[in-house]
Each structure stands twice: as structure tokens, then as C-alpha cells.
Amino acid sequence: MVRTAEAHGVEVAVIGLGPVGITLCNLLADMGVSTVGIDAAADVYALPRAIGMDHEVMRVFQQIGLAGALAPHVGAYRRSEYRAADGGLLRLLDSPPEPWPLSWPPYLTFVQPELERCLRARLADRPGVRLRAGVELTGIETPETPVLTLRDTASGQTETLRPRFVVGCDGGNSFVRRSLGIGFEDLDFDEPWLVVDMIVDGPVDGLPETNVQYCDPARPHTHVIGPGGLRRWEFMMLPGEDPAGMNREERIWDLLSPWLKPGQARLWRSATYRFHALVARDWRRGRVFLAGDACHMTPPFLAQGMVQGVKDAANLAWKLAAVLREGRAEPLLDSYQAERRPLVREVIAITKGLGRIICERDPDAAAARNARMLAELAAGQGRVVRQNLFPPIADGLIARLPDGTPAPGAGLPCPQPWVVTGTGGRQRLDDVAGHGFRLLLRAGGTLSPAAQAAARGLGITVQAIARDRAEPALIAEEHGLLNGWLDGHGADAVLVRPDHVVFGTSASDAGLRAMLDQLRAQLG
DSSP: OOOEEEEOSSEEEOOOOOOHHHHHHHHHHHHHOOEEEEESSSSSSSOOOEEEHHHHHHHHHHHOOOHHHHHHGEEEOOOOOEEESSSSSEEEEEOOOOSOOTTTSEEEEOOHEEEEHHHHTTTTTTTEEEETEEEEEEEEEEETOEEEEEETTTTEEEEEEEOEEEEEEOOOOOOHHTTTTOOOOEEEEEEEEEEEEEESSSSOOTTOOEEEEEEESSSOOOEEEOSEEEEEEEEETTTHHHHHHHHHHHHHHHHTTTOOOOTTTTTEEEEEEEEEEEEOOOSSETEEOOOGGGGHHHOGOOOOOOHHHHHHEEEEEEHHHHHHHHHOOOOHHHHHHHHHHHHHHHHHHHHHHHHHHHHHHOHHHHHHHHHHHHHHHHOOOEEEGGGGOOOOSSSSSSSOOOOOOBBBTTTSSSOOEEEEEEEEEEEEEHHHHSSSEEEEEEEEOSSOOHHHHHHHTTTOOEEEESSSHHHHHHHHEOHHHHHHHHTTTSSSSHHHTTTEEEEEEESSSHHHHHHHHHHHHOOO
């Protein structure tokens, strides 16, 4: 028996309910978009895969009201040390000290199954969104007016669904991507690794207190500290080694013997993977989009896989809502690929470069690498702030100067300081200013009431923020982060998009009006 659900019942179908897909469902539900989330698995995958996320991702989870629920499943992300085979320090990857730019620690660890359960639980009984686990997508036709064929994995019953838009968040082996005939651009990284997750129940002498990238040509390997007792090791597989043999428990304990003995920890999961560097050539066909691993695969050396996928979701969600709820023209959706693909490609290239450092197996080349990195360390260049590695959005929906270059600050995540309101309450700025388009002003700045009114006329929230509590204002920063950021960009105001990305900055009425004209034109 085949049932048909027509387009008016579902505006967006999200295929795949891993972290990216279920985050997208939450964002769309909050924006009033009728959504169905579909996944062939009957439940959350019970073992961890991703383990790291950054402050921009945590800000998205804050936006959908999950920061408190996630707290028990999130931990600090320790600094990463690159060490030679003899244990010598080669490089430090670190985070900036407090006060943090987005008020969240710049990098965090988490337990993926619990993260996904929190994201799903938030949608339980929520109007306008339906999660359908145990339902497999078996066909997709006419991407300009998508028709989906679904099969219930328990009963075998099939049905067709005609949503207005489809987003494939269905992983590296994406059925959606393959059905559309979209290929990958190969960025030339293909390495087999064994990933081992252990639960350490108590103190163990000799365990590293930081994350470590062991740049050992005999066998490159990695150690990561997760929340609670979770510890992850990743071991590069050598030529001739068999994945099944590497996954045997006795072999795992042999590899872990420098740190652990049986009885000191419990094996939670082990799996062999091929780490790839790939980016899909197209992220959209008609009204069908790709997000997350379905359109990019990143080696794990900077923990960017899920991070970039959630940023895909945040970027696409508000644009879909703008088309569906505000009547914006569909060409707005072209900015999704224009913004995300070149940025992700660069992130993958940066990650691949670090991976090449770690994965070097030629002893002579490794010795030359060590000498170079030790010289950099001695010259004071061996400590790298992780967040400084990544580029801003440089294409798409951002303000530009008359010469076509991005406006100062455009494409960066807008700072989110801790603020104090008139009632004395301490909050993160987004929880006060909201999550749509907002214009954040320096209190007592130069922008006139008429220019601010022009922004409000476009539906933009306008909020003045004082540098500190000594200034008279309803909202004041605790540490002057945003006002300091405005100083650094020579601006009195910043226009922020719903995904927390800076559209542009302005120091004058004329500059603000020009920026608003660009926004109006780009939104269609």
C-alpha cells in the first residue's frame, strides 16, 4: 500500500537525524517552519563518533534552549600538544583566555549519543515538526519539485512525500547526494585509522593531562580527553594491517599498553575509518540541499567535522525560513553554497595540512619536520590559538565596500559578551537581543535616531550596549568585549544575521543606510 503526503503538509523534509539533521529540525521548528525529520535507524546511535565542538556550535545550542540540558554531557577541551617520538614538545594548539569572545569556552568536548538525545527530546510533542525514526528514504525524484519515496523499516509499508524543500543530512554515504549524481572534489587525503574510546573510572598514573598529537613516524597517534572518564585514542594503521585484526580487543590493549592496563578502563567502542578530505561539487539541486558529511568530509585533526555541519544547518535554516515565512525570493538560497563551500574547503585544507604534519612516516622527513617546528617554538611561534586558524565567510550575503571587498568584520561570528540588564540580571547577549537580524550599537555612539529607525523599518532589532556598568544604559557589558571589537573595526554599530554572522559594520548614518540598502537588495 502506498500513501501520499502532499506538499502543503510539510515544508521541509530533513533526511538523517544525526547531530546536523536534528539541529536543523530544531532551528526550523523554532522559526515556525513545518518540518519532518526522517532517519532509517530506529533510535540514536548509542556509541560516540564526534567528540569536539566549538563556541559557535554551543551558541547554536544556546539559541535553541539546550545549554542547560547539555551541561552534564559537555566538558572542557584541553590544549593540544604536538610531540615528537622522543616526547619533545613541537607545537601547542591553545584557546584564548577568558573573557571568551562568545562567552562560551572556545572549544568543548561532548558525548554524542547524549547530545542527540537532548536534541530529539526537545522536539517531542512540539507542533509543526515530526520525527520519523525507522523510516528509510528509498527514492527521490524531480529535485525542482521533490517527490520522496519512504519505506517503514518495520512494516515495509511505503509512501510518497512531497515537501517543498529537502535537506540531505544523511552522512558520508548520503543516499540523497548519490541519487542526485553529485560527486566530490577530492582534496587528496585518504588514511586508515583505528579509533578507540575508553571509559577510565578512576585516576591512572601516567595518563596525559592534555590532548596529544604523537608525531611518531613509527605509528602516528592521537589522545583526546573527553567529558567525565571518556578518553579517545586514534592510531594510524600501517600498510598491510587488517582492519578486523586491529579491532580485536587484545590488539587494542596492546596499543594502549603505554598508558593503560586491563582493569584500569573499559572499552566503550572501537572502529576503523578512512579519514578523507572531500567536498561536494554542488550543495544544491533544485529544492534539494546537502549539509554536514553529506557534502563535506574532514580529517579529524581539528575536530571540525560536526562543527562545520552544524554551521551548515545554522546558515541554511534562517534562509529557508526567510523564503517560507517571509516570502523572500528563492535565489536567496543560492547564498548557502556560495558562503559555506569555499569556507569549508579552506577549513579542510587547513586540517589536512595539520594532518600531514602528524601523519609523516618517513624518518628523515619527520626529523626535518621536528627541526623546523622546534625552531618555530624557540622563536615564539609554536603556540597557535585554534580559533585564529579559521577564515571568515568571504562570499554571499555580507556587506561590501565600494571596491567590492568585504566590509570590516563582515563574515566573522559576532561577539557575544556577558551583559547586565537594568534589573541587575546577568545574561549572555543573545538571550537579551534575540536571534533574528539585530543591529548592536555602541551606547552614546554617533548613529542618529533616524538611522536606527530605518533599521527597525526592515524588521531589525536595535539594541544599544554600554561598554561597562559605569555608562548609563539599559544593557552594559561585563568586560567590554563587543565595544572593544567595534573599536578594532572602526565602527559604532554591527549588523548581525540570524546565524550570528556579521553582515557588516558602520561608523556613520550614511554607512548604515548603505549597508541596509545592500541587505534589502541581497534578501530580495
